[in-house]
Structure formats: structure tokens, C-alpha cells
Amino acid sequence: MSPQSSLASKDSIKVGIIGLSIGSGVRFVPPWAYVAHYPALAKIPEKYQISSILNSTLSSAEAAVNNLSLNTTKPFDSLDKFAQYESNDLVTVSVRVPLHKQLLLPNIESNKNIFSEWPLGASTNEAESILKLVKEKDLKTVIGLQKRKAPAILKIKELISSNxxxxxxxxxxxxxxxxxxxxxAESLSSYIFESKNGANFFTIPFGHTLDGLLYAVGKKVKSVKANVLTLYKEQQLVDLDSKLVGKVVSKDTVDHISIAGLLTDNTPITIEFRGGSSSRVGNRNLHVEIHGTKGDILYESDSAFSELAPIDLSYSYEGSDGVVKFDNGKDYNATVDNVLGLYESYYEYKDTQGSRQGFEKDGFPTFEDSVILHRLLDRIVESSNTGKEIDVKDIYEF
Amino acid sequence: MSPQSSLASKDSIKVGIIGLSIGSGVRFVPPWAYVAHYPALAKIPEKYQISSILNSTLSSAEAAVNNLSLNTTKPFDSLDKFAQYESNDLVTVSVRVPLHKQLLLPNIESNKNIFSEWPLGASTNEAESILKLVKEKDLKTVIGLQKRKAPAILKIKELISSNxxxxxxxxxxxxxxxxxxxxxAESLSSYIFESKNGANFFTIPFGHTLDGLLYAVGKKVKSVKANVLTLYKEQQLVDLDSKLVGKVVSKDTVDHISIAGLLTDNTPITIEFRGGSSSRVGNRNLHVEIHGTKGDILYESDSAFSELAPIDLSYSYEGSDGVVKFDNGKDYNATVDNVLGLYESYYEYKDTQGSRQGFEKDGFPTFEDSVILHRLLDRIVESSNTGKEIDVKDIYEF
Incomplete structure (x- = not known):
């Protein structure tokens, strides 16, 4: 069933997507919009219609429209025309981060609500400037911090908030x-290994994971002491079989984050987020423990990119039936369904306005939540660079 | 077989022990000398004879002599007479830490070599002052950082040093x-919950564990950023069945240590050492991972007091037979045999003089190693108190 099915109602939201291409080629890595946004929207055709697609070329936009049988979707290669397209209620941007601002500006100018992939900007300044613009226009925003919609994260939030x-x-x-x-992997673009682009080890797997954890715990960060390191300034390219191809490429993005931090109420938080291969012995690629006076929570994943991989949650507390293993649901697809959760929530709250989600269970993260995370990441780097404990209490203030 | 067996040779070392009592009573917690030092020495009667025992009362010393059938051991209650007893080559002190200095002074004055339990002093100043005295006298010293003799720790050291x-x-x-x-536990003395005594959560389980880890890795610490917290300022007493007895007692010792540190060569080290019950889910009570470019090491224990509990070591590296589980040996008793390792090594090197072990595989840790650890612990607290990264490179200098 395509988003253009007969289920579309008058209430459905018309979404224009920037960056929904289908691509081709042996080494083709399908874009995130194709992997996550499109299948998420396709699951709720009664709530969303893909009204338009803006790609860098018209042929790419047309190929997506045709390939996905989006019969009522208008393909664009002109940003200005796309931004002025009256059928777009919401504009989703899922392209390289340094392009976000320039692609969003005309859409903000045209009073479109915006769903941007995380990170919002290639720098905190850029993200703050985008936030300022959408606030001036009183627009609704969604930031793609979709781990907040993972069932396991929501379950943890429930366990904690219900004491x-x-x-x-x-x-x-x-x-x-x-x-x-x-x-x-030689199939990976160098884009995510150049820190100027803002989309890397630090902002993506670490950023998503930190956001999801803090959201689940429901406590603000008070201070951080951190080491943010670049242990590998070069990487060896490997082929699809993980064999070295004999080529070395440079990398200036960080690959090790070690933090001794405090949440509000002085709850200690300790983090080691490191680059490297999966360990042959020891914990899984993601391992989080939350301990309380009456119980313990463990969540794990085979991927540090836990915003798009299934989370295995187990917990036990005074009065629980021993150790409980949480069931994500047999049809759960983390890649699609976490993003789906954002769209579902945006639809549910389409008639209300909130500047940020914060730690609320309901709703969806906004550009304000995004800027908070941008600021937090900056403070972590600042602690590393200055050798000082950095107070972060003010990152929540606007 | 008692240490006074016929195996004793002219080469055997005569050790006088301060604090070897046998005690009694329902709530009696046997002293460390009885639990570890005595059985360790009893295993190598050809190398050591217990020449004397100094306790706070003569009856206690006599009871130990009689109960343990130490027929040639002289009981003392006079520190001065014990210190002047010519048959003592080595004096082992295993009593409350604040008593170390006053009990050691006359023995140092009498040119006895010294084996002191860790921590050496109730403060770093006290430990430094003891070190100064033994150096002036050119005495040999052993500090009870016995985790360095755990087979698993030595195996890790071998794996790492052989690359x-x-x-x-x-x-x-x-x-x-x-x-x-x-x-x-109501059976526990308040002694270890009063920070002025220097023997507590921070110095004992954490201190031993940190020392063993750094020794195994074989790298000095370069800098630390730490939070050292006291989350529980009171504790509820529980009986032998872990039932609350309805009494609350105060505590001023720290119970949570979180560290983002760097070893030499900027190798990152991340530590969370926390107070609380064993987790119902998640890692065991001790969980250490060491990752390298060619392999990974995991060591675990059911106790954070890993200096006296068995360590389960597993590792895997390029060319290893999958994951290898290290065998501690079927007769291995961590409590006794780690201390035994110190005595064995002291015997082996009794005719040579070394000021410290450092990260050498052979030999035994000395008061200089002890002072290094005292200094490191102070710097960790300093980082917490000042909110600054603390450079610790100079702790190794004398």
C-alpha cells in the first residue's frame, strides 16, 4: 500500500521530502529517507501523503516518484518552487547536514513546518540560527532523534517514572x-569522517545514544568531565569481505569519548564510547546499565547506532517476576518504526504547539531539543579541550 | 604442616607478625593476618618461620601461638621488646591502618624489613613519612597490594607485554x-566507614582494583578527571540474613568513583566504581575490559574486592584459539595465594634490593609503589574537588 492510497483523508498531512532518492549501482548506499522515512510514511497512508520530492536533479526526483508509484507526488529540482509548493504542509529534510540550512531557509520563509534529520546543523551556531528562524515564524518542528520512540526506551522511561x-x-x-x-568500509563516503560536516561518530551514534539515554532516564545533565579523543587519524579501507584493499584514508573526526558526569540531583553518569571492532570478549556493542535503589535496568544492542538497531531490554526490581525481558514486538523494525513513531506523534499533536519535548513521554523532539543536544556535545568537547569540569545547566535555557 | 616444621632451613626468613589473633565470638570477623598471612606462610615452611607475634594483649598473642601450634613463636604485648627481638628478620603489620606508623617506627628503628598491609598510611603524608624512614635505613619493604600476584593478572600482563x-x-x-x-552488615566495624581511618571503599576495593589493573596494563597514569561522591551518608544495619535491624548508622566514606582518565600514550581509561548491591541484571560485580589493536581481554569477578576473590579471565586475539578461558588452577585460593605470591617473591629476592616494583613482572610491590598509589588516589579526589583535570605524571617521582 502506497502513501497515495485511497485511505488518505482530508486530515492527512502532506509532506514534501528533500532527499528521497532511490539510487543504483553496486556500491550504492540507499539514502536514509528511502530506508526509513518512506517506509514509515507508507505504513500510515491515512495520516500522511507524500506531496512532493525535491532532489538535486529532476530525473532523480522523477525516478523516486515512478519507482515508488507515488502517483500524486510532484517531483522538484528547484528549491524555490518546492518551497512555494502549496501542497506541502510539512517538509522533511534528509540530506547531508551542511546543506540543511540553505535548503530549509526558503521553506521556513514559506511557513512550512519542518522535520529535519539529526544533527540539525553542522555546528551548534548553525542549529541555533535555524531554531531562531523557525521560532520567529512560529513553525512546528521535528528533529530526527527517533530513539525516543524505541519501545524499549519508552518502557525504561515508564519503569523509571513510575518509580x-x-x-x-x-x-x-x-x-x-x-x-x-x-x-x-570503502563503500562509506568520506563525508562522515570529516568533522566540518557535523555528521560523524560523535554526533550520530554517540549523539543519538546519549539523547535516548537521557530521555529514558528523564534527568538533565548538570556537569561533565570528559576526554574526547581522535585515536585513529587514518583508516585502512576494507572491501565488502572486510579485506584490506591497501589504501589509507585520513580522518579528523573523534573516535573515543570518555565521560564522568553528573545529572541533576548529582546522579553520576559514566560513559565510554569508543571506536573499534566489536569486542571478541566482553560486553555487546552497546551496553547500558541504570541502577536504582529498588531495581536495575540493562539495555544492550548489537550496534552502537542504537537509534536504528533493536534494543534488548531486561530489568528486575523489588516485586518484579525475577528478571523480565522486554518484548519489542515481533514486527518491530527499529530502522523504520522509530521514525514512524515520530511521524505518528507529530500527527497526533498536529493541532497543538509545543516548543520542545524535553523528557515528556508524549510528543516528539523539536529543534529546541536538537539545540540542547548540540550544546551538550559542545560542552563535552569543551571539557576535553580545557581540562575542566563544565557546567551544562544552562543548555536548557532559551 | 605448620611454619615451624622441620623443613625450616638456615636460609628461612623469620617473620614477626603484628596482628595475628584468632579471636572468638558469634560476630567475630577473623583478622586478615589469620585469614591470609598465616595460611600463606604455612604453605612455605621451608622459606618462612613465624618468629614472633605482637598483639595488643599477651593473652591474645599466646592464644594465637597455642591455637596454631607455633611452638617456636614468641608472643609479645610490648612493642619495644618485639621491635628489639633479634629473631625477627621481617615484620608484617596487619592491623588498623591508623596504627601502622606508631607500630612500625620502633621496628624501623631496629632495622627490620617490613611487610605492611595496604594502605600504608591513613593519609598520603603518613605513608610518605613512613617511606622516608625506611629509605633512610635502607630497609626492604613489601606492601600488601597482592592482586599483583593473582595468576590472572600476571597472565594479562604477559599477554600485553608480549604484544x-x-x-x-x-x-x-x-x-x-x-x-x-x-x-x-551489623558485623562490620564502623572503622571502615570513617574516612579518617584511611581504610575504606575508596582505598581498599577501589585502590586494590586500580593498582592491579594498572599493573596488568603496565602503563603509568597521565591525567585524571574524576567525580568522587558520597551518595550514602547513612546506612541501614542488616543482620546475617540481610534483614534490616532498624538501626541507621552514619558514614563519611566515598561510595562512587567515576573517572575519565588517560594513561601514558593517551590510552583512555574509563572507570565506574560504585556502591550498592550486586546488580540484578548486567555485568558482574567486577568487570574489566582491555582492548587492543589485535585482541581483547575481559576479566571479571563476583567481588569488587578482587584482591581476595578469584578473577575469571577470558581473552581472544588474532591467532588465538577463539576465546580462551584462563585456568587459575584448581587449588587456587585467591585470599591466601595472592599474599603467598608476595612472600614467595620476597623470599626469591631476599638478597637483592629494589626500591620499587613498578610494572615489572618479577619482584614485589614496595612502600614506594604504595606511596604512588596513595598519591594517585589523592589526585583523583583533587580532580573531583577542583573540577579540573589533574596531571599525575609526577606521582612516580621520588
Missing amino acids: KIGRITSVSLSAVSELGGPTR | KIGRITSVSLSAVSELGGPTR
């Missing part, structure tokens, strides 16, 4: 991702 | 101990 594990006494996160390791 | 896991890229330690949790 099942009592007062939280410690939070720890350890993770490893090959993105920051000694080798690089 | 089996390649260049080390990260080190992480997480541990939990009830000593720093919300409850306290």
Missing part, C-alpha cells in the same frame, strides 16, 4: 562502533 | 560493592 527501580543511583554507558575504528 | 593484543586502545573498569551501598 519501579526507586531513586536512580548510577547510569553507565559503554559502546563501540567500527565507524571510529582502524578500518573503513 | 598479543597489540597496542592498547582502551581500558575500562566497572565494579560495584555493597561496602558503599545503602545497607551495612
Whole structure:
């Protein structure tokens, strides 16, 4: 069933997507909009119609329209015309981060509500400037921090907010991702290994994971002491079989984050987020423990990119039936369904206006939530660079 | 077989022990000398004879002599006479830490070599002052950092020094101990919950564990950023069945240590050492991972007091037979045999003089090693108190 099915109602939201291409070729890595946004929207055709697609070429936009049988979707290659297209209620941008601002500006000017992939900007300044513009226009925004919609994260939030594990006494996160390791799949673009682009080991797997964890715990960060390191300044290219191809490429993005932090109420949080191969022994690629006075929570994943991989949650508390393993649901597809959760929530709250989600269970993260995370990441780097504990209490203020 | 067996040779070392009592009573907690030093020495009667025992009362010393059938051991209650007893080559002190200095002074004055339990002093100043005295007298010293003699730790040291896991890229330690949790066994003395005594959660389980880890890795610490917290300022007393007895006692010792540190060569080290009950889900009470460019090491234990509990070591590296589980040996008794390792090594090197072990595989840790650890612990607290990254490179200088 395509989003253009007969289920579309007058209430449905018309979404224009920037960056929904279908691509081709042996080494083709399908874009995120194709992997996540399109299938998410296709699941709720009664709520969303894809009204338009803007790609860098008209042929690419037309190919997507034709290939996906989006019969009522208008293809664009002109940003200005796309921005002025009256059928777009909401504009989703899912392209390289440094392009976000220039692509969003005309759409903001045209009073479109915006769903932007995380990170919002290639820098915090850029994200703040985008936020300022949407606030001036009083637009609704969604930021693609979709881990907040993972069923396991929502379950943890429920366990904690209902006091099942009592007062939280410690939070720890350890993770490893090959993105920051000694080798690089040759199919990967160098884009995510150049820090100026803002989309990298630090902002993406670490940023999503930190956001999801803090959201689940429901506590603001008070201060951080951190080491943010670049241990690998070069990577060896490997082929699809992980064999070295004999080529070394440079990398200036960080690959190791170690944090001793405090949440509000002085709850300690300890983080090791490292680059490298999956460990042959020891914890899985993502391992998070949350301990409370009455219970304990463990969540794990095979991927540090836990915003798009299934999370295995287990917990136990005073009065629970031993150790409970949470069921994500047999049809759960983390890649699609977390993004789906954002669209569902945006639809549910389409007639109300909120500047940020914060730690609320309902609703969806906004550009304000995005800027908070941008600021937090900056403070973590600042602690590393200055050798000082950095107070972050003010990142929540606008 | 008692240490006074016929195996004793002219070469055997005569050791006088301060604090070897046998005690009695329902709530009696046998002293460390009885639990570890005595059985360790009893295993190598050809190398050591217990020449004397100094306790606070003569009856206690006599009871130990009689109960343990130490027929040639002289009981003392006079420190001065004990210190002047010519048959003591080596004096082992295993009593409350604040008593170390006053008990050691006359023995140092009498040119006895000294084996002191860790921590050496109730403060770094005290430890430094003891070190100064033994150096002036050119005495040999052993500090009871016996985790360095755990077979698993020595195996890790071998794996790392022989480059089996390649260049080390990260080190992480997480541990939990009830000593720093919300409850306290009523059998435990308040002594270890009063920071002025210097023997507590921070110095003992954390200190031993940190020392063993750094020794295994074989790298000095370069800098630390730390949070050292006291989350529980009170504890509820519990009985032998872990039932609350309805009494609350105060506690001023720390119970949570979170560190983002760097070893030499900027190898990152991340630590969470927390107080609380064993987790119902998640890692075991001690969980250490060491990752290298060619392999990974995991060591775990059911106790954060890993200096006296068995360590389960597993590792895997390029060319290893999958994941290898290290065999501690079927007769291995961590409590006794780690201390035994110190005595064995002291015997082996009794005719040579070394000021410190450092990270050498052979030999035994000395008061200089002890002072290095005292200084490191102080710097960790300093980082927490000042909110600054603390450079610790100079702690190794004398």
C-alpha cells in the first residue's frame, strides 16, 4: 500500500521530502529517507501523503516518484518552487547536514513546518540560527532523534517514572562502533569522517545514544568531565569481505569519548564510547546499565547506532517476576518504526504547539531539543579541550 | 604442616607478625593476618618461620601461638621488646591502618624489613613519612597490594607485554560493592566507614582494583578527571540474613568513583566504581575490559574486592584459539595465594634490593609503589574537588 492510497483523508498531512532518492549501482548506499522515512510514511497512508520530492536533479526526483508509484507526488529540482509548493504542509529534510540550512531557509520563509534529520546543523551556531528562524515564524518542528520512540526506551522511561527501580543511583554507558575504528568500509563516503560536516561518530551514534539515554532516564545533565579523543587519524579501507584493499584514508573526526558526569540531583553518569571492532570478549556493542535503589535496568544492542538497531531490554526490581525481558514486538523494525513513531506523534499533536519535548513521554523532539543536544556535545568537547569540569545547566535555557 | 616444621632451613626468613589473633565470638570477623598471612606462610615452611607475634594483649598473642601450634613463636604485648627481638628478620603489620606508623617506627628503628598491609598510611603524608624512614635505613619493604600476584593478572600482563593484543586502545573498569551501598552488615566495624581511618571503599576495593589493573596494563597514569561522591551518608544495619535491624548508622566514606582518565600514550581509561548491591541484571560485580589493536581481554569477578576473590579471565586475539578461558588452577585460593605470591617473591629476592616494583613482572610491590598509589588516589579526589583535570605524571617521582 502506497502513501497515495485511497485511505488518505482530508486530515492527512502532506509532506514534501528533500532527499528521497532511490539510487543504483553496486556500491550504492540507499539514502536514509528511502530506508526509513518512506517506509514509515507508507505504513500510515491515512495520516500522511507524500506531496512532493525535491532532489538535486529532476530525473532523480522523477525516478523516486515512478519507482515508488507515488502517483500524486510532484517531483522538484528547484528549491524555490518546492518551497512555494502549496501542497506541502510539512517538509522533511534528509540530506547531508551542511546543506540543511540553505535548503530549509526558503521553506521556513514559506511557513512550512519542518522535520529535519539529526544533527540539525553542522555546528551548534548553525542549529541555533535555524531554531531562531523557525521560532520567529512560529513553525512546528521535528528533529530526527527517533530513539525516543524505541519501545524499549519508552518502557525504561515508564519503569523509571513510575518509580519501579526507586531513586536512580548510577547510569553507565559503554559502546563501540567500527565507524571510529582502524578500518573503513570503502563503500562509506568520506563525508562522515570529516568533522566540518557535523555528521560523524560523535554526533550520530554517540549523539543519538546519549539523547535516548537521557530521555529514558528523564534527568538533565548538570556537569561533565570528559576526554574526547581522535585515536585513529587514518583508516585502512576494507572491501565488502572486510579485506584490506591497501589504501589509507585520513580522518579528523573523534573516535573515543570518555565521560564522568553528573545529572541533576548529582546522579553520576559514566560513559565510554569508543571506536573499534566489536569486542571478541566482553560486553555487546552497546551496553547500558541504570541502577536504582529498588531495581536495575540493562539495555544492550548489537550496534552502537542504537537509534536504528533493536534494543534488548531486561530489568528486575523489588516485586518484579525475577528478571523480565522486554518484548519489542515481533514486527518491530527499529530502522523504520522509530521514525514512524515520530511521524505518528507529530500527527497526533498536529493541532497543538509545543516548543520542545524535553523528557515528556508524549510528543516528539523539536529543534529546541536538537539545540540542547548540540550544546551538550559542545560542552563535552569543551571539557576535553580545557581540562575542566563544565557546567551544562544552562543548555536548557532559551 | 605448620611454619615451624622441620623443613625450616638456615636460609628461612623469620617473620614477626603484628596482628595475628584468632579471636572468638558469634560476630567475630577473623583478622586478615589469620585469614591470609598465616595460611600463606604455612604453605612455605621451608622459606618462612613465624618468629614472633605482637598483639595488643599477651593473652591474645599466646592464644594465637597455642591455637596454631607455633611452638617456636614468641608472643609479645610490648612493642619495644618485639621491635628489639633479634629473631625477627621481617615484620608484617596487619592491623588498623591508623596504627601502622606508631607500630612500625620502633621496628624501623631496629632495622627490620617490613611487610605492611595496604594502605600504608591513613593519609598520603603518613605513608610518605613512613617511606622516608625506611629509605633512610635502607630497609626492604613489601606492601600488601597482592592482586599483583593473582595468576590472572600476571597472565594479562604477559599477554600485553608480549604484544598479543597489540597496542592498547582502551581500558575500562566497572565494579560495584555493597561496602558503599545503602545497607551495612551489623558485623562490620564502623572503622571502615570513617574516612579518617584511611581504610575504606575508596582505598581498599577501589585502590586494590586500580593498582592491579594498572599493573596488568603496565602503563603509568597521565591525567585524571574524576567525580568522587558520597551518595550514602547513612546506612541501614542488616543482620546475617540481610534483614534490616532498624538501626541507621552514619558514614563519611566515598561510595562512587567515576573517572575519565588517560594513561601514558593517551590510552583512555574509563572507570565506574560504585556502591550498592550486586546488580540484578548486567555485568558482574567486577568487570574489566582491555582492548587492543589485535585482541581483547575481559576479566571479571563476583567481588569488587578482587584482591581476595578469584578473577575469571577470558581473552581472544588474532591467532588465538577463539576465546580462551584462563585456568587459575584448581587449588587456587585467591585470599591466601595472592599474599603467598608476595612472600614467595620476597623470599626469591631476599638478597637483592629494589626500591620499587613498578610494572615489572618479577619482584614485589614496595612502600614506594604504595606511596604512588596513595598519591594517585589523592589526585583523583583533587580532580573531583577542583573540577579540573589533574596531571599525575609526577606521582612516580621520588
